[in-house]
Amino acid sequence: MKVEEFDFVLPEELIAQEPMEPRDQSRLMMINKETKEIKDRIFKDIVDYFEPGDTLVRNNTKVIPARLFGHKEGTGGKVEVLLLKQVELDTWEVLVKPGRKVKKGTRVVFGDGDLIAQVEERTDFGGRVIKFEYDGVFEEILDKLGEMPLPPYITKELEEDSKYQTVYAKKRGSAAAPTAGLHFTDSLLKSIKEKGVNIVDITLHVGLGTFRPVKVDDIKDHDMHSEYYEISKESADIINKTKEDGKRVFAVGTTSTRTLEAVGDKEGKVKEAKGWTDIFIYPGYEYKVVDALITNFHLPKSTLLMLVSAFAGRELALQAYKEAVEKEYRFYSFGDGMVIL
Template sequence: MKTQDFYYDLPEELIAQDPLEDRSSSRLMVLDKETGAVTHKIFRQITEYLKPGDCLVVNNTKVIPARLLGEKIHEDSQDKEKGVHGARIELLLLKRRENDIWETLVKPGKKARTGTRISFGNGLLTAEIIDQLEDGNRLVQFSYKGIFEEILDQLGEMPLPPYITHELADKNRYQTVYAKEEGSAAAPTAGLHFTKELLAEIEAMGIPIVNVTLHVGLGTFRPVKVENVLEHHMHTEFYQVSGEAAAVINDTRKKGGRVVCVGTTSCRTVESAADESGIVHPGSGDTSIFIYPGYKFKVLDALITNFHLPESTLMMLVSALAGRDNIMAAYEEAVKERYRFFSFGDAMLITTQNVANVSKNK
């Protein structure tokens, strides 16, 4: 299986730069995973494809202002405490290890050797690089006075993906309406389409909303740099499934309902927490699950997702669910129909049409 098998041509103007004013007014492509048939809808019409007895699994992670811009501290022999500020250095917080130690991505990396100290906000926050990891990331020890989260809110910026060049007017638009557990370096973007009103409508249909947590790191989005897919190494991400969430998912499956996951992160969470018989167990830990064609889904029945970068692990995941040929044809159709792509773009529902609760009146 070659990485290039998951490549498609995308005109740059189809990369969405701004969120729509109304979250639920995005377009929705419905893909039948069995036949490859495609239907075009508006996202709020997702209710046509849900039915009582299903459950909707969402990732309630919250994006932290993880992008920090600082200056390298050059130790000055006359005033070591103050130091002399030098080159600009950018830190992206990826994963909290313990206390004030974080795994980070540092740019430029060549200026970030072990022992390097960095100042943010004129010394309000300082960082020392204490280790270089195999994948090029750095372990950083932070020092500060006060509460770290408050300082981060003051100094940090939302870590928008590099393909988004517009400034975000409202930082809450890069959060889902149900975001609660802080810790992500990127948003679980399939959830950005939901409004509180739409979620309430779904619950009123007899469909429980199940919250799980996976703190999204960059590993999910990083390009696959090896030619052979099987040689790709996934980074670990922290996940958590409560006893209540596991019970609802297991009960749904036992009664013949469908588990509909919102986003690839929710999918990876429930698949990581499940045993081989498809029973989801409560707990927390790190997952590096890599889903690609040939994978047998243990829990998930249907997936709500966005349109993903070419040659990404997410293209491989959706291909595992719907088949590579169906996915590539659907993406070709999406380009032809001028869908909006990536984080602020339109959505896709991968399901089986014959079990959909399609209403002719909507």
């Protein structure tokens, strides 16, 4: 399939610059992939689509202050570093600006020298592998020097970093938020649970896949960057019982979806696991675990739109996006939500 088949025109003014308050007051588009019905709701109404015994699977990753601003040791040239993936204790895969001037052996100083990074090597995606030197606790230094890595299409500064975290964020490690989860409030989650729905956590630390555009003509030629995931035995058991009982698994976002589908077998069963996944889901893929998808409205020609198109069908997905533009839904990270049943 061609990347152009996933393009659409999006007016810039529909790109949300700040989150809705309260979070669950965002708009919600409901899509029934069997009947092709499309309805406009409010996100908190999502509770109406659950049945007792269903399971809501959410990604409990927590965004770290992954953007660092420093200078080259010796020359003083400015360098921006975006942490993507922890390779070893003090070794990370990163993106750097300006990339052409940050070569192997370059040393970058952050703050007053509290943190120093040395470039060890280049990566096949144009990034770098760096090793940090510091005294103290790395997480505390990062909290002091780092900034929240908002996507480039969000130009308005956040009043509070917590607005770019889900209310259930727990495990540090992401370079971007699992944004479908930003719609949930504690009270909405309570209402869902009171309906007899299981709520389970899994983890996928969001990395380069979120930032990397599709630069090939044929989507089959695109390589996904691997991201780290974890599924506990307790979560796996609840998900498997849900499937055995004939109930539905709702995935919150593309990150939860990719994790579940990466570990699911042909019968839709999952198991306790941890590791790395580079699964790329696009039309033609047959879902094994996920029965309902909760997501945001994504960028044109993105791997995320391709995943949604694989779930809903490309024509229905693009029809829904066309309606969303006409009805002025809010797009991207702080935008409105969609549930596909």
